[in-house]
Amino acid sequence: MSIVEERLEDIKSTIAAETPPGISVTSVTYEGPELVVYTTNPREFASEGELIRKLASKLRKRITIRPDPESLMPEQAASERILEVIPEDAGVTNLDFHKDIGEVLIEAEKPGLVIGRHGKTLRDITMAVGWTPEVVRTPPIESATVSNVRSFLKQEREERREILERVGRQIHRELLSDDEWVRITTLGCCREVGRAAFILSTPDTRILIDCGDKPGAEGEVPYLHVPEATPINSIDAVVLTHAHLDHSALLPLLFKYGYDGPIYTTEPTRDLMGLLQLDYLDVATKEGRTPPYGSEMVREEIKHTIPVEYGDVTDIAPDVKLTMHNAGHILGSAVAHFHIGEGLYNVAFSGDIHYKETRLFNGAINDFPRVETLVLESTYGGRNDYQTDREDSERTLKQIINETYERGGKVLIPSFAVGRSQEIMLVLEEAMREGDIPSMPVHLDGMIWEATAIHTTYPEYFRDELRDKIFHEDENPFLADEFNHIDEGEDEREEIASDEPSIILSTSGMMTGGPIMSWLDLLGRDTDSTLVFVGYQAEGTLGRRIQNGRREIPLSSSRQDDGRGRTLRLEMGVETVDGFSGHADRRGLMNYVRTMNPRPEKVLCVHGDESSTQSLSSALYHEFNIRTFAPRNLETFRFR
Ligand SMILES: [Zn+2]
Numbered sequence: 150m151s152i153v154e155e156r157l158e159d160i161k162s163t164i165a166a167e168t169p170p171g172i173s174v175t176s177v178t179y180e181g182p183e184l185v186v187y188t189t190n191p192r193e194f195a196s197e198g199e200l201i202r203k204l205a206s207k208l209r210k211r212i213t214i215r216p217d218p219e220s221l222m223p224e225q226a227a228s229e230r231i232l233e234v235i236p237e238d239a240g241v242t243n244l245d246f247h248k249d250i251g252e253v254l255i256e257a258e259k260p261g262l263v264i265g266r267h268g269k270t271l272r273d274i275t276m277a278v279g280w281t282p283e284v285v286r287t288p289p290i291e292s293a294t295v296s297n298v299r300s301f302l303k304q305e306r307e308e309r310r311e312i313l314e315r316v317g318r319q320i321h322r323e324l325l326s327d328d329e330w331v332r333i334t335t336l337g338c339c340r341e342v343g344r345a346a347f348i349l350s351t352p353d354t355r356i357l358i359d360c361g362d363k364p365g366a367e368g369e370v371p372y373l374h375v376p377e378a379t380p381i382n383s384i385d386a387v388v389l390t391h392a393h394l395d396h397s398a399l400l401p402l403l404f405k406y407g408y409d410g411p412i413y414t415t416e417p418t419r420d421l422m423g424l425l426q427l428d429y430l431d432v433a434t435k436e437g438r439t440p441p442y443g444s445e446m447v448r449e450e451i452k453h454t455i456p457v458e459y460g461d462v463t464d465i466a467p468d469v470k471l472t473m474h475n476a477g478h479i480l481g482s483a484v485a486h487f488h489i490g491e492g493l494y495n496v497a498f499s500g501d502i503h504y505k506e507t508r509l510f511n512g513a514i515n516d517f518p519r520v521e522t523l524v525l526e527s528t529y530g531g532r533n534d535y536q537t538d539r540e541d542s543e544r545t546l547k548q549i550i551n552e553t554y555e556r557g558g559k560v561l562i563p564s565f566a567v568g569r570s571q572e573i574m575l576v577l578e579e580a581m582r583e584g585d586i587p588s589m590p591v592h593l594d595g596m597i598w599e600a601t602a603i604h605t606t607y608p609e610y611f612r613d614e615l616r617d618k619i620f621h622e623d624e625n626p627f628l629a630d631e632f633n634h635i636d637e638g639e640d641e642r643e644e645i646a647s648d649e650p651s652i653i654l655s656t657s658g659m660m661t662g663g664p665i666m667s668w669l670d671l672l673g674r675d676t677d678s679t680l681v682f683v684g685y686q687a688e689g690t691l692g693r694r695i696q697n698g699r700r701e702i703p704l705s706s707s708r709q710d711d712g713r714g715r716t717l718r719l720e721m722g723v724e725t726v727d728g729f730s731g732h733a734d735r736r737g738l739m740n741y742v743r744t745m746n747p748r749p750e751k752v753l754c755v756h757g758d759e760s761s762t763q764s765l766s767s768a769l770y771h772e773f774n775i776r777t778f779a780p781r782n783l784e785t786f787r788f789r
Pocket residue numbers: 391393478501
């Protein structure tokens with residue numbers, strides 16, 4: 150018997166000893182990090198309210214109960230019973246039965262009401278029909294991404310189960326080495342922003358954290374061919390901190406290279422990365438570049454993704470436990486904490502963080518049971534990287550909107566689809582509701598609408614106040630009447646451009662392409678209108694050139710295509726309002742470490758240009774007397 154089987158036998162006897170007579174456990178198995186318990190008595194299991202929770206904490210595993218098919222109520226009857234058990238307010242939109250695993254997937258507008266207090270309604274469902282319920286939210290704004298991901302996972306469930314079983318055996322395999330060491334190898338993202346990729350290794354295990362591209366430098370990809378990452382299928386697990394392309398763009402490439410293991414990330418990150426990667430492929434094709442992988446690799450990646458929730462401790466290797474925590478940066482973004490060995494060592498990767506709360510998210514978590522080394526982003530780590538106070542920024546933005554409105558002009562805001570747009574939407578919604586600015590249409594162009602729809606699918610990831618508002622007061626600011634989805638292309642844009650005053654949020658955020666170019670063409674000559682930058686404009690982008698005063702804009706117009714490019718003389722107002730960044734500034738980064746509990750022994754400053762990483766590294770050393778580094782790419786650090 151292999152060690153995995155022996156352990157499963159042990160677990161089976163433990164469970165048998167803990168369960169009252171009359172409940173039979175036919176078998177137990179691993180599916181990914183979860184333990185699956187098969188029983189012929191699902192109703193009895195559910196009626197012992199605390200039993201599953203007790204077993205989970207005793208075995209330190211997440212537990213799923215799989216009923217024997219014989220014990221299930223037939224689907225039609227079960228359907229009717231389930232709808233009787235669930236309160237009507239829950240707004241159930243779909244029930245989907247999976248007989249092979251005895252699971253019923255319930256889609257509802259208010260999942261909380263399907264779950265009930267401490268899961269009571271879920272247990273009631275099992276007691277009534279025998280099936281194991283799983284609940285997902287029906288997005289209040291229809292999202293093509295969410296529905297595609299869900300139906301794809303449904304269609305691939307057979308193969309997905311095989312993947313999970315294989316991953317489960319990998320996680321619970323025997324450790325081969327008695328050595329104890331922990332290393333981090335930097336494959337990118339050092340003294341630069343972009344191509345985030347790090348290998349965390351122990352004698353038995355290799356974990357890859359992030360695998361991004363470098364915006365504006367397509368050839369510069371992570372150093373995946375180093376010995377620490379070769380062959381690619383020697384990597385046990387991939388952990389993704391968040392969906393931004395400088396962290397996620399090249400994950401699908403791993404599957405093209407032969408990786409066949411799991412990706413751990415949050416559920417919203419899974420959906421957002423799919424959206425952003427498919428767009429990344431699209432943009433590459435449109436710009437005449439050969440994309441590094443095809444869309445089928447994005448599907449492979451999603452098939453291999455194991456979602457984790459904030460705060461859940463998950464075994465991802467025999468000697469590594471992962472816990473993800475809110476990073477405050479974008480939807481689903483996480484600080485990834487790794488506990489290695491039995492108390493041997495702890496490392497936290499910050500990913501990108503925002504230390505203070507924003508309108509959308511709580512501030513980044515910096516409270517851990519233990520942490521010896523922190524790998525910290527340094528985007529705004531430079532000596533003078535201080536952002537304007539958020540309230541001041543909001544006031545300035547509202548003032549610009551009011552002035553433009555009075556002139557009868559339009560406010561054009563180039564914005565990233567994920568994060569910045571939703572933050573601005575919340576500012577605008579409140580300003581209109583409170584009368585700080587007149588109520589007017591806010592048009593959302595490009596991927597912004599779809600990204601917002603994904604946001605509304607996962608309100609539990611929002612800041613407490615916003616979540617409460619949505620859950621308890623039934624007020625969802627994203628559903629405000631003023632927001633309009635531009636879905637009819639150029640005709641609709643032309644109509645809006647000649648219509649009453651309005652606000653337009655459009656991609657791309659740095660004006661490197663996308664519908665914002667049409668808007669420039671339509672509004673650029675209008676002296677009454679204003680172009681407002683609310684996000685970082687990278688060197689070399691059109692956004693940065695306009696910020697720097699350039700007013701002759703080359704347009705390769707698809708609107709009035711005469712086969713030649715034209716030059717537009719920009720006459721609209723140009724303003725910059727900073728302070729809406731999703732990143733902590735220098736003060737925020739210092740405070741993150743200052744208040745970190747416990748304070749780390751070592752900090753690696755990454756994800757910032759050369760001067761930012763060095764400046765932050767030296768400031769942290771002088772202020773807190775901890776060992777700090779500003780690594781270069783391809784370095785390896787040994788911690789134990
Ligand atoms: Zn980011």
